[in-house]
Amino acid sequence: MWTQTACAALRSGHVLQLRYDGYTRDVEVHAVGFTNDDNAVMRVWQVAGGSASNEPVGWKLLSLDETVEAVVTTERSMAPRPGYNPADPVMKVITCQL
Template identity: 35%
Template sequence: MNIAICDAIRARRLLRFSYGGYERIVEPHYYGVNTAGHEAVSGWLVGGWSASEPEPGWRMFLVDAMSDVAATADSFEGPREGYNANDPHFVRVYCQLET
C-alpha cells in the first residue's frame, strides 16, 4: 500500500506522477485492489497527457506503473460527477474520498 496516495486522498490534494512516460496530474478519489487483482487509483485527470483519452476525465491507473508519486500543494473541492463510493471495479479499498 502506498501511504502517499492515501494521504493525498484524505487531504484532497492533487497527485502528480509519471505514467507511461508522461506526467499526470490527478484528483485521486479511490485507491485499492481492482477486480484483476492489481493495486490501482481511480481519479479525475486534470493535467498531463494521455494518449488514450486526451480530455480531462475519469481514469484508472495501475500503481505498479506509477513512478515519482507525490501530492502537490494544490487541493480540490471534492468528488467529481460520476464518483461512485462503491466502485464495482474494486474488490478491496485502502482509502477513498469522503463525500
C-alpha cells in the same frame, strides 16, 4: 507501490502529480484499492497532463504498479467530481476513498 502516497493525497485534499505511461499527470484521487487480480489501482479524475488516449482530463483507472514517481502537491483537489461511484465495481478491496 504508491498506495500510501495516493491515500495521503486523498486524505489531505490535494492533487497528486505522477509519472505514468511516460506522461506527467495531475490527478485528484477518489479511491485506492485492489482488483480481483490483486492489482493495486486508483480511481482518479485527471485535471492536467498527458495521456496515451489523448484525453488529458477526465476519469482514469491507473495501476499503481505502473506509476514511476508521485508527489502530493499543494494544489487543492476539487473532489468529488461528478460521476464518482464510491462502490467502484473494479475494486474488490478499497484501501481509502472519499
